Amino acid sequence: VVAGPSADERGAAGRRDLEIATVDGHADVFSKAIEEGLDYFVDAERFQASLPRLRRGGVVLQAASIFVPAAFAGEEALAFARRIVGAAEAACARPETGGLVRDAAGVRAAGAAPAGVPPRFFLAMEGASPLCGSATLLDEFVDRGLRMLGLTHNHDNECGDGCFAKAPQGLTAVGKDLARRAERAGVVLDAAHLNRPALAELLRAAQQPVVYSHGGSRRLCDVPRNLDDDAARAVAATGGVLAVDFFPGHIVPGGAPARLADVVAHLEHWAELLGVDAVAVGGDFDGITTVVSGLEDASTYPALWKAMAERGFTAEEIRKIAAGNWVRVLGAARASDSGSAAAR
Numbered sequence: 057v058v059a060g061p062s063a064d065e066r067g068a069a070g071r072r073d074l075e076i077a078t079v080d081g082h083a084d085v086f087s088k089a090i091e092e093g094l095d096y097f098v099d100a101e102r103f104q105a106s107l108p109r110l111r112r113g114g115v116v117l118q119a120a121s122i123f124v125p126a127a128f129a130g131e132e133a134l135a136f137a138r139r140i141v142g143a144a145e146a147a148c149a150r151p152e153t154g155g156l157v158r159d160a161a162g163v164r165a166a167g168a169a170p171a172g173v174p175p176r177f178f179l180a181m182e183g184a185s186p187l188c189g190s191a192t193l194l195d196e197f198v199d200r201g202l203r204m205l206g207l208t209h210n211h212d213n214e215c216g217d218g219c220f221a222k223a224p225q226g227l228t229a230v231g232k233d234l235a236r237r238a239e240r241a242g243v244v245l246d247a248a249h250l251n252r253p254a255l256a257e258l259l260r261a262a263q264q265p266v267v268y269s270h271g272g273s274r275r276l277c278d279v280p281r282n283l284d285d286d287a288a289r290a291v292a293a294t295g296g297v298l299a300v301d302f303f304p305g306h307i308v309p310g311g312a313p314a315r316l317a318d319v320v321a322h323l324e325h326w327a328e329l330l331g332v333d334a335v336a337v338g339g340d341f342d343g344i345t346t347v348v349s350g351l352e353d354a355s356t357y358p359a360l361w362k363a364m365a366e367r368g369f370t371a372e373e374i375r376k377i378a379a380g381n382w383v384r385v386l387g388a389a390r391a392s393d394s395g396s397a398a399a400r
């Protein structure tokens with residue numbers, strides 16, 4: 057039994073059900089704040105994963121992506137990424153949040169918290185163009201708390217090819233080197249936007265569990281960003297997690313509207329194919345402008361867990377998918393846990 061709010065609090069909260077603590081592997085809150093000139097607190101209503109919505113949804117740990125639009129490269133991409141991290145640091149210094157998680161021990165502490173506490177955040181880079189292929193710049197972001205790294209977004213960069221690259225060739229030598237260095241620094245590698253050759257090379261280079269932080273299954277929705285079953289098995293075989301996102305275009309084919317049950321179908325497919333220990337969520341809130349009916353923002357997580365229970369998932373299985381699997385991977389003790397920069 058997980059500690060939740062008192063019966064009084066539940067009554068006052070109406071439909072709220074905060075008993076399932078949730079860890080979400082992808083949201084673009086601070087990237088969106090910088091891109092659109094918004095304040096995460098003052099303009100809270102504009103954020104699908106605003107602090108009040110995360111709290112109502114039971115989210116105890118939220119990935120905050122460092123996402124730089126494709127129009128920026130080189131120094132411009134770096135400057136944009138530094139502004140995102142600055143916004144995340146400023147927001148996480150405020151007492152309404154649970155703070156910025158900067159190491160595996162922090163992830164484990166976040167995962168042990170009950171639903172309803174002030175959410176913690178961690179930094180996840182989505183596309184390594186801000187690093188300009190530089191190990192020194194990787195170190196800078198690691199020092200500021202980077203916990204997860206995807207080498208590319210949809211297109212190619214210094215590290216390799218994204219899933220929409222025109223002539224995909226996989227990872228570059230620089231990309232492989234940065235991946236190895238990131239792992240040694242305790243950063244988890246994220247395969248979400250890679251194309252197939254790059255994914256295969258990443259899995260060969262990786263020594264630690266690799267994750268797929270947000271997306272869907274090609275079996276149910278055949279688009280380039282989603283994973284076919286063989287690729288899904290290969291990621292799961294590393295001991296990592298595959299997190300379903302709530303972008304309708306990844307959930308149902310042909311531009312049709314998506315419903316909560318369609319997201320459940322992706323979670324169920326991966327649970328059957330890979331086992332529940334490999335399945336997680338990464339909603340992509342504030343990175344999407346169309347939404348799944350029933351999962352419009354981060355406050356809707358309890359409805360997802362209720363639907364999973366109705367499909368026959370046990371409470372223990374739901375707790376793994378909601379939080380436990382992310383905590384296992386991101387909270388794994390590594391050499392870098394000694395805390396010193398020299399450990400890298």
Ligand SMILES: [Zn+2]
Pocket residue numbers: 182248249270343
């Ligand atoms: Zn993405």
